[in-house]
Amino acid sequence: MNDAEYHQLRELSWQRKLTGAEEAELQKYLAAHPEAKTDWETDAELNRVLDALPAAPPVASNFTAQVMQAVEREAPAQARAESWFARGRLWSWLPRAAAACVVAGVVLLGYHEHQVRTREAMARRVADLARAVSASPELLANYDHIRRLGDTPPKADTALLALLK
Amino acid sequence: MPPNPDTDAALMLRVKQGDAAAFAELVDKYKQPVMNFAWRMLRDPTEAEDLAQNVFLQVHKSAHRYKVSARFSTWLFTIARNLCLNEIRRRSRHPADSMDASGQEGDDQPARQYEDNKTFIPADTLLHRELEQKIQQALAELPEIQRTAILLCRKEEMSYEEIAEVVGCSVSATKSLIHRGRETLKQKLKPYLRTGEWRKAEK
Numbered sequence: 001m002n003d004a005e006y007h008q009l010r011e012l013s014w015q016r017k018l019t020g021a022e023e024a025e026l027q028k029y030l031a032a033h034p035e036a037k038t039d040w041e042t043d044a045e046l047n048r049v050l051d052a053l054p055a056a057p058p059v060a061s062n063f064t065a066q067v068m069q070a071v072e073r074e075a076p077a078q079a080r081a082e083s084w085f086a087r088g089r090l091w092s093w094l095p096r097a098a099a100a101c102v103v104a105g106v107v108l109l110g111y112h113e114h115q116v117r118t119r120e121a122m123a124r125r126v127a128d129l130a131r132a133v134s135a136s137p138e139l140l141a142n143y144d145h146i147r148r149l150g151d152t153p154p155k156a157d158t159a160l161l162a163l164l165k
Numbered sequence: 166m167p168p169n170p171d172t173d174a175a176l177m178l179r180v181k182q183g184d185a186a187a188f189a190e191l192v193d194k195y196k197q198p199v200m201n202f203a204w205r206m207l208r209d210p211t212e213a214e215d216l217a218q219n220v221f222l223q224v225h226k227s228a229h230r231y232k233v234s235a236r237f238s239t240w241l242f243t244i245a246r247n248l249c250l251n252e253i254r255r256r257s258r259h260p261a262d263s264m265d266a267s268g269q270e271g272d273d274q275p276a277r278q279y280e281d282n283k284t285f286i287p288a289d290t291l292l293h294r295e296l297e298q299k300i301q302q303a304l305a306e307l308p309e310i311q312r313t314a315i316l317l318c319r320k321e322e323m324s325y326e327e328i329a330e331v332v333g334c335s336v337s338a339t340k341s342l343i344h345r346g347r348e349t350l351k352q353k354l355k356p357y358l359r360t361g362e363w364r365k366a367e368k
């Protein structure tokens with residue numbers, strides 16, 4: 001038995017008497033660790049003292065009957081309390097539900113406003129572009145080429161570079 | 166014989182459905198263990214029995230909150246401990262009240278039994294009583310949580326996990342509580358433990 005097992009056995013002895021096998025293991029440990037013997041014996045003595053504490057007086061022979069009578073007396077009050085409790089629990093949900101609705105409403109309204117502003121901004125930009133194009137149609141001359149520039153990855157035109165040199 | 170947790174859980178489920186017979190069975194089973202606990206905490210048999218009845222009343226009122234996952238005895242002793250704590254606090258605010266408490270209606274026993282000091286008491290009985298008083302006093306001087314943990318451990322044979330639930334600590338903290346409480350008791354009762362005087366008195 002190692003030290004950890006000894007301490008476990010000690011904790012077990014605080015709850016109940018040790019079995020014969022447990023006692024035998026303990027004695028082996030104490031024989032190997034005489035420094036632990038005094039502590040163990042004091043512990044064992046305290047266990048015996050606690051076991052010898054007098055028992056409480058027995059309850060009255062009509063204890064259960066008295067409890068059942070008290071329960072019956074309290075039954076109407078308990079039923080009222082439970083009804084109030086149930087109603088209280090129901091009512092306690094309403095403010096929370098209302099607050100959740102308000103928050104959801106604010107979020108939806110905010111999203112709607114954002115959508116409306118975004119569309120308005122886009123409409124203004126389209127109108128500006130239409131005015132610019134109608135004033136200067138040559139702006140659209142190379143529109144298709146410019147739009148396709150982004151589609152193909154840029155490659156170095158080595159032939160053109162050689163010519164330019 | 167330790168209580169069967171499955172039986173207790175089954176009985177409590179029936180109590181939740183309003184079964185009075187199931188509740189009476191639980192009361193019969195645990196009335197003395199609850200009384201033992203309350204008496205060791207309060208040291209007055211009349212008040213302990215009143216409190217024990219209130220424990221079961223509280224159990225009945227709170228039956229709708231009982232969950233099968235919780236062991237009934239753990240739940241029961243948690244309620245018992247809370248009521249004991251309330252009573253201890255009440256006493257500390259009104260120390261005179263407990264001396265004036267009267268017995269229950271219809272009780273044919275007086276509320277307090279006072280010893281007739283003129284009766285001859287043998288010396289070894291006196292010694293045993295003195296030792297008993299020392300032990301009770303040492304226990305009473307412990308912090309309530311240590312006292313509760315030690316009593317539940319030694320007297321009610323609860324597991325460390327169950328005791329931890331009752332006192333509201335982790336298992337390791339509970340073991341530490343019990344260890345510290347026991348060390349304090351050993352220090353206070355050292356002369357008696359070493360000499361084993363109390364055992365001589367018992368013989």
